[in-house]
Every structure is written in C-alpha cells, then in structure tokens.
Amino acid sequence: MSTPEADHSRDPCPIVILNDFGGAFAMGAIGGCIWHGIKGFRNSPYGERYSGAINAVKARAPVVGGNFGVWGGLFSFYDCGLRAVRKREDAWNAILAGFLVGGSLAIRGGKRHIFNSAVTCACVLGVFEGVGMMFSRYMAWANKPVAMPVPDEQQQTPLAA
Amino acid sequence: MWFSGKSDESGSTPQNGEILRKEQGIPKKEENVQDILNTVDFEPEKLHPLAGLNKDIEYLDLDDEKLSTMEGSGNPILATRGWGDDLCYGAGTVYVLGLGFGGLRGFDEGLKSLPQPKVDPLTNKLRPVPFKLKLNTILNQVTKFGPHAGNTAGVLGIMYNIINSSFDHYRGKHDDWNSLASGFLSGALYKSTSGLKAMGISSILMTGVAASWCGLKRFVAHKQAASRFEN
Numbered sequence: 001m002s003t004p005e006a007d008h009s010r011d012p013c014p015i016v017i018l019n020d021f022g023g024a025f026a027m028g029a030i031g032g033c034i035w036h037g038i039k040g041f042r043n044s045p046y047g048e049r050y051s052g053a054i055n056a057v058k059a060r061a062p063v064v065g066g067n068f069g070v071w072g073g074l075f076s077f078y079d080c081g082l083r084a085v086r087k088r089e090d091a092w093n094a095i096l097a098g099f100l101v102g103g104s105l106a107i108r109g110g111k112r113h114i115f116n117s118a119v120t121c122a123c124v125l126g127v128f129e130g131v132g133m134m135f136s137r138y139m140a141w142a143n144k145p146v147a148m149p150v151p152d153e154q155q156q157t158p159l160a161a
Numbered sequence: 162m163w164f165s166g167k168s169d170e171s172g173s174t175p176q177n178g179e180i181l182r183k184e185q186g187i188p189k190k191e192e193n194v195q196d197i198l199n200t201v202d203f204e205p206e207k208l209h210p211l212a213g214l215n216k217d218i219e220y221l222d223l224d225d226e227k228l229s230t231m232e233g234s235g236n237p238i239l240a241t242r243g244w245g246d247d248l249c250y251g252a253g254t255v256y257v258l259g260l261g262f263g264g265l266r267g268f269d270e271g272l273k274s275l276p277q278p279k280v281d282p283l284t285n286k287l288r289p290v291p292f293k294l295k296l297n298t299i300l301n302q303v304t305k306f307g308p309h310a311g312n313t314a315g316v317l318g319i320m321y322n323i324i325n326s327s328f329d330h331y332r333g334k335h336d337d338w339n340s341l342a343s344g345f346l347s348g349a350l351y352k353s354t355s356g357l358k359a360m361g362i363s364s365i366l367m368t369g370v371a372a373s374w375c376g377l378k379r380f381v382a383h384k385q386a387a388s389r390f391e392n
Contacts, residue, residue: 015239019246022253025315054354062312069256069315070308108300 013080017073024072029065036060074101091129098125231335237382244326251322256315263310264303271299317367320347337375344371
C-alpha cells in the first residue's frame with residue numbers, strides 16, 4: 001500500500017518510541033531548566049536569587065521533563081500501534097493517538113475527566129495536523145510547477161529591429 | 162493518421178510495413194500483439210542507457226541520514242547518526258528503564274503498605290478493605306516511585322550524553338575514556354549541590370555505570386564478530 005504521507009525521515013516504528021521518549025524528555029527537561037530557572041530566580045528574595053533558581057530547577061525541571069517524556073512517548077506508542085492496526089498513515093492516526101494519550105494520562109480521574117481530557121488532546125492534535133496540512137498545501141501551491149512559455153508565438157519583439 | 166484515429170484509406174500508398182514486406186519478400190502472416198511485444202526488448206538500460214538503470218537499488222544519500230563516521234563511535238547495539246540520536250535514544254532508554262524499575266519498586270512498596278482490615282467496634286469482626294482502596298494504595302506508590310526513578314535516570318542520561326558528545330566533538334574520536342570521564346562528570350554535576358561526599362559517591366556510581374555500558378558494548382561487538390566469523 002502506498003503511503004505518500006509517510007514520514008521517511010524518522011526511524012522505523014518500534015524503536016522510534018524510545019527516540020520519542022528521550023527526545024520529549026530532553027526537550028521538557030532542558031526547557032524546564034530555562035523556565036523554572038527564570039521563575040525561581042524571579043520568585044526568590046534578593047540575596048537568594050541564584051540558589052532559589054537552582055533549587056527550583058532541581059525540584060521542577062525533571063518533573064517537567066517527565067511529563068513531556070511520558071506524553072511524547074505514549075503518543076508515539078499509540079501512533080505506532082494505530083499504524084500497525086490500521087495499516088495506513090494519515091492524520092487520523094495522530095488524532096486518535098492524541099485521544100488515547102489524553103485518556104491514558106487522565107486514567108485515574110474518573111470517566112468524565114478521562115473523556116474531557118481525551119477530547120481536548122484529540123482536538124489539539126487535530127489542530128496540529130490541520131495546520132501541518134495547510135502548511136504543506138501552501139508550500140505545494142507556492143512551489144507549483146510553472147508551464148514553460150511557448151516560444152513560437154509572436155510575443156517577443158526581436159532584439160534587432 | 163495515427164492521431165486522428167482514421168485509417169489511411171487511399172489505398173494507393175501502401176503502409177510502411179507493406180513496403181518492407183514486399184522488399185524483403187516476407188509473406189504477410191497473422192500477427193498479434195503478443196508477437197510484436199516479444200520482438201521488442203524492454204530492458205530499461207537499453208531503452209534509456211544514460212539514466213544508469215542497470216545499477217542496483219540506489220538509496221537517497223541525504224546528509225541527515227548518514228551514520229556517524231567518528232572514530233570509535235560505532236555502536237553495536239543501535240547505529241547512531243550523531244549526537245541527537247545518542248541523546249534521544251540514550252535518555253529515552255534510560256528513562257523508560259527507570260520508569261519500569263521504579264514502578265516495580267513502587268508496586269512492591271504498595272503491596273507492603275496495603276491498608277490493614279480494621280475491627281468493627283459494633284460487630285467485633287474484621288472489616289474487609291475494599292478493592293478500590295487497595296488498588297489506590299498500590300497505584301499511589303507506583304506513581305510515586307516510578308516517575309521519580311525515571312526522572313532521575315533520564316536527567317542523568319541527558320547529562321551523560323551531552324558531556325559525552327562534547328568530549329567526542331572536541332577530541333574528534335570516541336573511546337572508553339570519554340565514557341568514563343563523562344560518567345564521572347555527570348555524576349558530580351548531578352549531586353553538585355549536596356556536598357563533596359555525595360558528589361564523590363554519585364561520581365563513582367556513574368563511572369561504574371559508564372564502565373558497564375562500555376563493557377556491554379564491547380561484549381556485544383565481540384559476540385557479533387564471533388558470529389560473523391562462524392558464518
């Protein structure tokens with residue numbers, strides 16, 4: 001089956017889950033260092049600003065990394081699972097994977113919470129996929145092939161008249 | 162004409178094939194499409210000799226896809242394309258392992274700290290603990306230990322891989338000393354706010370972990386070489 005939307009720049013499926021776990025964790029942890037470093041610095045009293053920043057980073061950056069990592073890894077896990085089950089790669093994979101991730105992460109909050117969180121995640125992923133599709137269509141439109149000008153019509157004035 | 166779809170019905174000018182047959186004296190015989198197709202050679206390299214179609218499959222040779230060519234950076238377990246792959250796979254593997262083992266430890270702790278059935282003051286019997294309460298106790302412990310171990314391991318993995326890749330970059334090659342030194346430094350950095358003793362302990366532990374990782378890589382490479390030799 002041809003899957004023209006398949007992303008060939010990424011690793012094949014089962015192993016890419018680990019890559020996504022690590023990538024998302026690293027992104028969250030490094031971003032959390034910056035975020036909580038600044039926040040801890042600003043929220044500390046004068047004289048303890050650097051130690052406050054370091055303490056905030058130590059306490060919170062790994063947690064941010066963990067949240068990101070679990071989200072990204074679970075998403076990749078469900079995405080791979082849906083690819084294997086549906087045998088195709090399209091935007092619905094991502095949306096369904098988002099639905100499942102949202103549900104899984106809220107699994108301890110009761111039915112209502114699970115459903116709300118799943119739908120929210122699916123909507124967010126739907127917006128992502130929609131924006132991605134619009135962007136790729138715009139790129140295709142902007143780089144569309146242009147027809148060659150027909151040479152033998154009398155449009156050009158001869159250079160030496 | 163061939164493009165108008167009409168056949169040339171003038172009759173006075175015979176078709177080219179007729180002329181050829183008359184000149185060469187070949188008798189006209191029944192021909193079908195299969196016969197004609199059999200006479201044509203559809204070898205792609207003959208049809209288009211300049212396109213180089215007689216080669217094997219050629220893969221797109223993109224710069225991003227190239228494996229790392231640094232000396233000594235060959236990883237027998239998983240090929241790597243550079244520091245980004247090292248970081249992502251390293252942190253991801255270590256994080257998932259930490260999450261799993263931490264979760265198991267939390268499961269164990271949860272089983273140990275299950276709520277005990279209490280004596281009902283009215284009936285003087287043991288009141289059974291509801292299943293939801295037991296499940297909640299275990300899940301609380303799992304979600305307490307699992308993410309903590311995973312986060313710790315993941316942060317250590319990120320530090321190790323960033324320092325390791327920096328060493329590789331500056332030295333231009335990778336060897337076990339790079340691994341050991343980055344293990345030592347990442348352990349020291351991880352406990353850098355807890356005093357020299359804690360730093361020393363965690364450095365030694367991380368150096369040991371890095372050494373066992375190097376040993377594992379060597380062991381797997383040795384096994385692979387041995388199996389290749391046997392085949």
